[in-house]
Amino acid sequence: MKISKKNLSFIGLSSLVLLTSSFATAADMSGMDHSGMDMSSDMSDMNHSGMDMSGDMSDMNHSGMDMSGMDMSGMQGGQPPADARSPDYSNGVPYGQYGKPMMMGSMPLWGVSVDDLGYQFDEDQINFEATGWYGTDSNRIRLRTEGSAQTKDDKEIDSLSSLAYWKPLSIFWNGEAGVAYDTENDNAAVMAGIVGTAPYFIETDARAYLYTDGQLRLDLGAEYEWRLDQHWVVIPEVGLTAFSKDDHDNGITKGFNEMETEVRLTYETFSRQLAPYVGVSYETALGKARGQRRQENESVDSSSLTAGVKFWF
Numbered sequence: 001m002k003i004s005k006k007n008l009s010f011i012g013l014s015s016l017v018l019l020t021s022s023f024a025t026a027a028d029m030s031g032m033d034h035s036g037m038d039m040s041s042d043m044s045d046m047n048h049s050g051m052d053m054s055g056d057m058s059d060m061n062h063s064g065m066d067m068s069g070m071d072m073s074g075m076q077g078g079q080p081p082a083d084a085r086s087p088d089y090s091n092g093v094p095y096g097q098y099g100k101p102m103m104m105g106s107m108p109l110w111g112v113s114v115d116d117l118g119y120q121f122d123e124d125q126i127n128f129e130a131t132g133w134y135g136t137d138s139n140r141i142r143l144r145t146e147g148s149a150q151t152k153d154d155k156e157i158d159s160l161s162s163l164a165y166w167k168p169l170s171i172f173w174n175g176e177a178g179v180a181y182d183t184e185n186d187n188a189a190v191m192a193g194i195v196g197t198a199p200y201f202i203e204t205d206a207r208a209y210l211y212t213d214g215q216l217r218l219d220l221g222a223e224y225e226w227r228l229d230q231h232w233v234v235i236p237e238v239g240l241t242a243f244s245k246d247d248h249d250n251g252i253t254k255g256f257n258e259m260e261t262e263v264r265l266t267y268e269t270f271s272r273q274l275a276p277y278v279g280v281s282y283e284t285a286l287g288k289a290r291g292q293r294r295q296e297n298e299s300v301d302s303s304s305l306t307a308g309v310k311f312w313f
Contacts, residue, residue, distance in 0.1 A: 110134040111312065116146075118308020120281060125150050127308070128159075133166065140166040142176065147183070158184040160209075162191045172197045180209055185250040187211045201225070215252075216244035233275070235264045240286075251296070253288040262306065274311045281306050 116129040129146040147159030164178025173196035180191040193207030202224050209217040223237040239260045243252050264279035282303045285293050290300050 106136060108134065108136055113312040115310050116308060117310065118277070118279075118306045119151075120148075120304040120306050122304035123148075123302065124152050127306075135166070138168065142166045142178075160184070162207075164191060164193075169194070169196075176207070182209070182211070182217075185211075185215075185247070185252075187213060187215070189217070198222075214245070215247060218242045231268050233266045233268060235266060235277075235279075237262055237264075248292070251289075251292065251298075253292055255288065256286040257289040259284050259286055264306070266310065273313060274309065276309045277307070279306045280304070 110133065112130070112132045114128075114130045116127055118127050119125075120127060126149045127147075128149070131142060131144045133140045133142045135141055142164050143161075144164070145159055145161040147157065149155065149157045160180060160182050162176075162178055162180035164176040166174060166176050169175045173194055176191070176193045176195065178191050180189045181187075182189065189209040189211045191207060191209050193205065195205040195207075196203075198204045202222055204223075205219075205221045207219045209219075211217070219239065219241055221237065221239040223235060226234040226236070228234060240256060241258045242256045243254060246252065246254050260281070260283045262279055262281040264277040266275040266277040268275045280303065282301070284301045293300050
């Protein structure tokens, strides 16, 4: 395709004219007279008469809000107003019908635990052990009873009951102190004990009873829960009883008198609050108590199948 030389010459000439005009405009700007908007004067000489701030602000006229007669003594202590914020952030709003709230650890509660309510088939008797309590996590009153009731002949009931004050001694141990009554020897006693969890989660208890006749009784017990799954639990337990002196009228000899053992297979239902069980129990006399029982034609050793229930609420 041919390009006309005339056209090329015209384009070149036009470009030259535009370039020359640009240089001319720049030259005119450099020589422009700024007298029309003179900014050479110092801004410090600006006339502020329209908003004169030369006066000291300390001389400001406060006549519109005179504070000379205002009583500010209330800001320096004294009694707060009736609608002031209270220390518990209730803002003066009453607690209503339910009263002042408190932490769960400080709220008095109650509970009942029946650890054993079962029947011994060979002995033809009902064994029981129950505890009720009322109080807080730091202080409680506990009512406890344990024993057996014969279901034949004279239906005699032998029980050892106590009313005690309960208080934690450490993380795993609690102390008890109170009074007790033993129906087997028809005697009252002062009681003190310690209960808690030994290493390997062995539930242990030790209680001493000082009777009014000077007899001292010591009960020791241990129990372990071997959980097979979420419901089935095997519970072996053992208990020992010792006395400080002989009491032939009540069949008691000095030292360890008796050992009781039992193994129960329980099934926990209703959120583990109810647990029926079956098991086997074994009782034996110890020390001089064995000879005394033989003299009185009483059994030295005995075993029995058991069935019952344990629950709490």
